[in-house]
Amino acid sequence: MQPVEHLHLEHVLQTVSVLESVVLRSFGPEGGQVLFTRDTGQAMLSRSGRCILSALQLEHPVARMVVQCVLKHSNVTGDGSKTFIIVLASLLRMIHTMACKEPKLSHTYKSRRIAEAATARQLADELLAFAFERLEHLIAVGVVPYACNLSWENLSAKTQLPANSPCVQRLLASFYHSRLSRIHCDFFSDLTCNLLSHWKFKHRQVSASLHFLNNNFPALHTTVSGFPVSYSRLVVGQVIHRDFATPCHFSENQPVRAVCFSGYLQPKILNSGEVLALGRGQQGEEGSVVEFKARAERLLDCVIANLQRLGVSVLLFALKQSPVVHSLAQQAGMCVVECVSEDELSLFAQLSGTQPVPDCQLIEPHHVATLTFCRPIQLGPHRYVHVDFHDCGQNVEAKPCSLVVCGPAEAQADQSARALQDAIRMLLLTWEPTEPTPTALERTWLSNANTPLHADSQRGSLSTLEPGCVIPAGGTFEVLLNQVLLQHGTSRGLPAISKLLADALLSVARQLYSHSPRCFLQIQARLLSSIQTYSHTFSPLRKQEKDDCIPGDGEQRMYCRGEDDIVFISNLGLESVCCKYQLLLAVLQCVSSLLQVDAVLHTHTDLQTLPRRLANISWEEPENEAED
Structure with a gap:
């Protein structure tokens, strides 16, 4: 070629x-x-x-x-x-x-x-x-x-509006009509309006809600295949797309306290510039390894004790933890959720008003989030962690909820979710x-x-x-x-x-x-x-x-x-x-x-000879195209 x-x-x-x-x-x-x-x-x-x-x-x-x-x-x-x-x-x-x-x-x-x-x-x-x-x-x-002008009043899908009212439902129905099946347009229009009504911030403009939904949409929705589209719904709180790594047993009426970590639950053992020597059969070096392990376990016990003192019973981690952490947490009556995505940790921090802990030895009361509940939720073939936040209105001034999008096949559920996100982008650009x-x-x-x-x-x-x-x-x-x-x-x-x-x-x-x-x-x-x-x-x-x-x-x-x-x-x-x-x-x-x-x-040819070949290229038209 x-x-x-x-x-x-x-x-x-x-x-x-x-x-x-x-x-x-x-x-x-x-x-x-x-x-x-x-x-x-x-x-x-x-x-x-x-x-x-x-x-x-x-x-x-x-x-x-x-x-x-x-x-x-x-x-x-x-x-x-x-x-x-x-x-x-x-x-x-x-x-x-x-x-x-x-x-x-x-x-x-x-x-x-x-x-x-x-x-x-x-x-x-x-x-x-x-x-x-x-x-x-x-x-x-x-x-x-x-x-x-678009009317943002009466976002509830149950509200009866005039047929010619320039409301959000009319705009969304037209939008979905060009993307989804005709029989599902009204359903997704009403579902989107319900989502907007839940995330309608108090004392803030509509654009704030749209920005929040657009930025956090990957963490706010869950796609479930194998179910009819009509099974799509809103669930209270946040769905974390991971399962419990350790068993969880919480009382329904008892508030739960949680802490999220951005790294490992492993205290710092070695000082700056200190090197741990390893060797074969040398008693001194073998003793240093044993001493290192003992010191690590003592510090880890102190971290778990500090978490118990703060009343923490749920540990959220961005990274996978060692079996030692699982064992100590289970003995202390704490459940572990690991490998939580960055988007979900960020949403958790915004809704709870806390921040992930960078150093496990510096856990303070302001790092602890109070949850109304923390329990498993079964969505299709997968089990996830479902949490809701205590007094969340003081942090985000809204009623937090997550979106569950269902479809007969995985591709259909993904398309519906993308259509919902695109609808939010369209509304955001329309309003701003x-x-x-x-x-x-x-x-x-x-x-x-x-x-x-x-x-x-x-x-x-x-x-x-x-707007x-x-x-x-x-x-x-x-x-x-x-x-x-x-x-x-x-x-x-x-x-x-x-x-x-x-x-x-x-x-x-x-x-x-x-x-x-x-x-x-x-x-x-x-x-x-x-x-x-x-x-x-x-x-x-x-x-x-x-x-x-x-x-x-x-x-x-x-x-x-x-x-x-x-x-x-x-x-x-x-x-x-x-x-x-x-x-x-x-x-x-x-x-x-x-x-x-x-x-x-066409750079897929031999890259070593391409510069030499380009230098010899004639930019004249081929002879067979000299005339029509």
């Missing part, structure tokens, strides 16, 4: 189109699930774009690069994997079409390739510069007036809009790009949006931004750049309603009618008032912010405005990065 593969625009487009054909099978309200089978016979059924793309066995480096960009974006926003690929493929098609239409000075194959690549890179850089400079302002002007900034490399590209942007253009700022800005799903965001982009391009003299991005957005809406083009035309006509009626002015985003939502017969009615015009959108749910904006920026950065690549170096 040749060490260098020349990469052209059509090669990138073909690769992304293949990925698009994969995700389109599960995209939109009528999308199905994709079945993957491994060589081992294990099968995976999923609608999640992240799971589908991660399961692909990709050999082409461009495909792997695109999937890595998608996964990084999904790690931040928790959503948008399939939309990312669709917008990326649409942009590359239009860039390729425009690049091929550019007049060429030469008719040779090589010169045409070079000219097309230069035009494509210029378009990509102009798009990225346009997005960083003006996209925020256009969203604030053309989309935000039609949005509403951030303004992305270009990296150093992107700033260099933007400064070198030949863009006709005006230096005095006014930029909006999504960071000034009220929880959401908009009806089903293509509303894409249609609204499509229109404002076309109007802006005409008025500012940027028709090509604005039309590129506008058409790419509209392709997402078309794919959503590919099963029913008539429905797409009806929704688009209503939105366009509202925009044309009130195109002269847009009132700013205001808080939802009591009269803004008129209950209908199962219809979800959202108010446009023009002159109190009402747009009726049925069964579309809600989606985050900030997540949509982040997705567009991520796609445009990916396009710019892809079109900067000239060739692929």
Whole structure:
């Protein structure tokens, strides 16, 4: 195989189109699930774009690069994997079409390739510069007036809310509808709301709860396979994913005291610089070993006695302990839990208000945590340690609980757990809009790009949006931004750049309603009618008032912010405005990065001869490609 593969625009487009054909099978309200089978016979059924793309066995480096960009974006926003690929493929098609239409000075194959690549890179850089400079302002002007604020009240799933209320349940149901089975969307929406209500901190903002759940999610959930999804539930306290190393016998009504250790329960025996000599058959050296062991046991007895004095009966360790520690702890009536993960020890410390002990000879009363109970819990085939904290409200101002996610198979349980974590990330970004900034490399590209942007253009700022800005799903965001982009391009003299991005957005809406083009035309006509009626002015985003939502017969009615015009959108749910904006920026950065690549170096060849081979490479096109 040749060490260098020349990469052209059509090669990138073909690769992304293949990925698009994969995700389109599960995209939109009528999308199905994709079945993957491994060589081992294990099968995976999923609608999640992240799971589908991660399961692909990709050999082409461009495909792997695109999937890595998608996964990084999904790690931040928790959503948008399939939309990312669709917008990326649409942009590359239009860039390729425009690049091929550019007049060429030469008719040779090589010169045409070079000219097309230069035009494509210029378009990509102009798009990225346009997005960083003006996209925020256009969203604030053309989309935000039609949005509403998310309501965090009445998180309980048992609360009856109006069908058109912009609440968290509606947003979560729309989110899960694109990732999980349709029959489980409402169930997981209610389960997530119950989780948020338990971890709702007193006297703190909603973002504090979302940050806590996002940072501690690995320690807060347990996946159990072999049970129906409906068996998923919340359990009080914390589940530590280890079993007792020694037997435990605690009274149900008696508080339990516990201490967690970050190392071994082994006192320091040797002083600094002291060396223990070992030998064969030498009485002096043999005596030193015996003396060492005796001194270690005496100090360990002192540590156990100190723990008994403090009333400690549970020892949590990050590392595996010696049999001597197990024996002494069992004799003292203490139970041992070892090999506890760092995430679980950190969560235990936050909930109990204590810290792991670094030196077992320096145990103080403030290191001791008081537990309401400590007992085994059976979850599926595994037995874990279940603890609850006494007076935990003084430490975290919440009602601690852990999440148990069940599924018929291990893969399904893992997918549901990842969907729950992604939902928390999506809610966090929705509640705390951030303004992305270009990296150093992107700033260099933007400064070198030949863009006709005006230096005095006014930029909006999504960071000034009220928290929880959401908009009806089903293509509303894409249609609204499509229109404002076309109007802006005409008025500012940027028709090509604005039309590129506008058409790419509209392709997402078309794919959503590919099963029913008539429905797409009806929704688009209503939105366009509202925009044309009130195109002269847009009132700013205001808080939802009591009269803004008129209950209908199962219809979800959202108010446009023009002159109190009402747009009726049925069964579309809600989606985050900030997540949509982040997705567009991520796609445009990916396009710019892809079109900067000239060739692929296959470094799996002999690395010793690769530098010499690269020095002799001819960058001319092969003779058989000299003409079309």
